Amino acid sequence: MKINSAKNSHATESESKTPFEQFKRNVLARMVHAAWLLWRKHELISSLERRKNDPHFLNDIGLTQKDVEREIEKLRAQKPF
Numbered sequence: 001m002k003i004n005s006a007k008n009s010h011a012t013e014s015e016s017k018t019p020f021e022q023f024k025r026n027v028l029a030r031m032v033h034a035a036w037l038l039w040r041k042h043e044l045i046s047s048l049e050r051r052k053n054d055p056h057f058l059n060d061i062g063l064t065q066k067d068v069e070r071e072i073e074k075l076r077a078q079k080p081f
Contacts (some may be wrong), residue, residue: 014035048072 017025051057052068063071 034080041075041080043079045072045075048075 021031048068049072052065058065058068061068
């Protein structure tokens, strides 16, 4: 049963798409998600590098400068997916 109203038009929209259109949408969503993950990883590494010499930051997270450097290396060595 399909109900066409303005409130739930988003619910029936995917039902009318062809499998190829759904595939394209899924590929696009995965690409956007992958790009976001890579950007977040880059931002985390950049933030850690900037703050690794800040004693207040190190005290807040409870790590030494060597620990932070090891974590940065681990992040760089991780595969993106």
